[in-house]
Amino acid sequence: MIQAGLGAVHALTDSEKRAHPFVSWFAAAVLLLALVCAPASAQPPAREYQVKAVFLFNFLQFVEWPKDAFDNPRAPVRIGVLGEDPFGAALDAAVRGETIDHRPLVVRRSNRIEDLEDCHMLFVGGDLRHRLEGVLSRLSSQPILTVSEIDGFARHGGVIAFYQDGKKVRFEINIAAARHHRLKLSSELLSLGRVIGTDALTEGGPDT
């Protein structure tokens, strides 16, 4: 009886202890449900682009721009979507309310490269697969982080390229291109992505 009593007390205290996480857990579930349900009701973007939109935002956090890339410390970080926009509202949702080093985030969309030359990050839509050379050359030495889901984008001079590994979205990084664009990429980012352009890196080692 005493054992049972003590057990009951323990049970009681356990449930009390758990009450808090349980509540928070319940709240998180509700929130998650709201997050999932809200975009779906408007124009449900593909799961893939949602992830990629978040990835785009995450890239911003692991990249350091040269000082001249911003006019002032409060100058916004401009994200440009060149060509076809696969993200829909997902990108806007991903950056909404976010800041990078106290800089607000601005998303611009354009089909013209000229409009987007002052962007800090440029997503190159799939429709520009064939005009890639021109775009990239136009942007050479500009402190612009270029991202695309076009195959071989990195090998062709792009900085970060998405690729599909099963269901998982992965990316490869051309650190030579990054250096070319005077961008510093965080080692954390580098440890997660497939890094190419290391030859150039070693070649250009003495230059840095």
Place this chain on the structure above:
Amino acid sequence: MSWLQNLPIRKKLTVVILVTCATVLLMASTALAAYELFDFRRTLVRDTTVLADIIGKTTRAALAFEDETAAKEILHALQSEPNIVAARLYDRKGKTFAEYTGSTAYIPIPADPEEIGARFASGRLIVLRPIMLNERRVGTIYIQIDLAGIYTRLWFFSGVAFLVLAGSLVVAFFLSARLQRPISRPLLKLAATAQMIAEHKDYSVRAAREGGSETGVLTDAFNEVLTGIQERETALQSEIAERQLAESRVKAQLARVAQLHQITRATGERQDLKSIFQVVVRSLEDHLPVDFGCMCLYDEIDHALMVNSVGLNSKGLALELALTENTHIPIDKNGLARCVGGELVYEPDIEAVAFPFPQRLARGGLRALVAAPLLVENKVFGVLIVARRQKESFSSGECEFLKQLSEHVALAAHQAQLYGALQQAYDDLRQSQQAILQQERLRALGQMASGIAHDINNAISPVTLYTESLLDTEPDLSPRARDYLGTIQRAMDDVAQTVSRMREFYRHRETQLSLYPLNLNRLVSQVVNLTRVRWSDMPLQNGVVIDMHSELAEELPAILGVESEIREALTNLVFNAVDAMPEGGTLTVRTLVADPAPAVSDSQSPFPGAVVVEVTDTGVGMDEDTRRRCLEPFFTTKGERGTGLGLAMVYGTVRRHNADIEIDSSPGQGSTFRLLFPLPSAPLQEEMVITPAPAMGRLRLLVIDDDPLILKSLSDILTAEGHDVVTVPGGQAGIDAFNDALTHAQPFAIVITDLGMPYVDGRKVAAAIKAASLNTPVVLLTGWGERMAAEGDVPEHVDRVLSKPPKLGELRAAFFELLVPPPPTP
């Protein structure tokens, strides 16, 4: 802590040091351990938090890019730390993103991330840290650390600490054992010294000084205290010794005082010298004690001591030394002489004294001698002698005691003597009082008897005178008349004798005896006849027969004596003999001549020989006491009947006649009274022949008397004698007649006057006569005559006193003596 108090100081110091060390070490190590534990936990928390943050940092990109594999790889790196048993990454939504579990058991990891922080639970440290990316939380890291290993290490650390502690204590023990010595050794030495002193009471011991600090000071102080104690102890010891000595002295003194008191009381209870001395000597023998003790009386005339009393225990020694009672000790010039001079003499060793008396005592084994004088009023009357076998054995206290004792004894003895004297005086006084009473009685009786005798003498004077005159002057009387007159004369003589005996009560003896030769045989016959009434007639009235025997020696020599006195003495003896035989018996009166060497008795009679008269009866006799006292005046066995004067008179007579008296008697055996008269040196005529005085011829006589009968009878008789007699009936008339005769030249040859007369008595008459005519003899005629003679009261101016009744012969003799020789010188 009382066990600590009782520990020896070395152990105490060790314990103190060890306990202090242990406590300090324990406290230090406990604090250290607590701090270590606390610090360890803090450090662990910090380290783990840091680790968690590092992991968070390294996994945030993986989280951001949802790269679980990368995250897993990172987590896997935790296996190098075996204490980390579990780790988990949660994504920003709280879902488990990656997980790592160690080889050992871990407690269940919550499915959702808990609150951020670190906590210890069930032997585990659980740390939850947020994973931030660009100020956004991208996930949570959970790390669980098993503390068992760490605690094991902690326990090991504690064990090591304990060993170190134990080791330290061992070291401390040895160190303290060595280091405590400077403290404990001086103290222990002090303690040992103190104990030694306590055990042996030897305060002369001193503690050795060690070191100069407090212990040195303590040692010095201890030694100083010891010095003080030693001084006091010495002082105390000497004081105690003094006090003990004084106490023993006081005790001895008290004992002696008690003894003195006892002796004094004992002597006070006794009144005779002998028993006082005996008590003192016995008490000294028993209680002082002494080996020899005696009391001697000092004979000042002989200058010698006489042993009066010897102690009971000293008797043997006294015999040996010839110092028994009544021994005379000549006083030599040594101690005894000083003692007799009033000093207490103490000879510590008499063997060294060369004088006879000490040598005599020394021969008896005695060595120490004390002679104390018995002083009364600065006169030594005796000596107390005590001696002991041990030489120099009398202490000064004892000498003082003996001195005081001798004073007390002397006082007691003196008091005893005084008491004896007082008793004697008292007895004498009582006897004198008795005698005076008796005398007063007798005096009254005698006065009465004397008055009666006077009157009778006066009354019978004419009868005697006429009878005598008739017988003398009438030759023509018929024989019958002559016989009758002779009888009348004898009867008158008897009357006169009776009267005179009556006067004996009061009579005193003449001091000067006129002794005449007399024959005792004749006297005895007279007495036998005179007392016939007592030994024959009066007893016969009571039917008692007394045989009277007279055994008279023939040719008894005459003796010198007073007839009347001896007769009276014999009469008394006969009366006593009769009184001694109330049942009758034989009374023998015997005369005899004792041999010159007296065989009659053991009396040391100084006589060359004696005439003896004995009166013997067969009566009741006397016991020794009575025999001894029977001669005392007023001693009588006859009660009121006796005066106690009879034998006293006899004794007086005997003494006056220079004779002796012997009494043989024993109770029931009768008594013999024996009078021994000395033989006169020259043979005497038996009796002086009284030659009748010749007639004086015619004389002119003046007779003065207030009694007419006497006056007439005298006148008749003297006229018949042929004298010219003028009678005058009174004193004054007589003087007038005498003067008348003188003036008429017819003087009287002799004046005869009565003594007792009214107005002018015989003395005045005599004085007047002598005043008128000095040579005229005066004869005083008196009924008191014998008394006056006895008192020696022959009045002035009287030439001759004659008793009444006057006898013609006496008158004739008186006339002859007064007139024939020339008148005798007055």
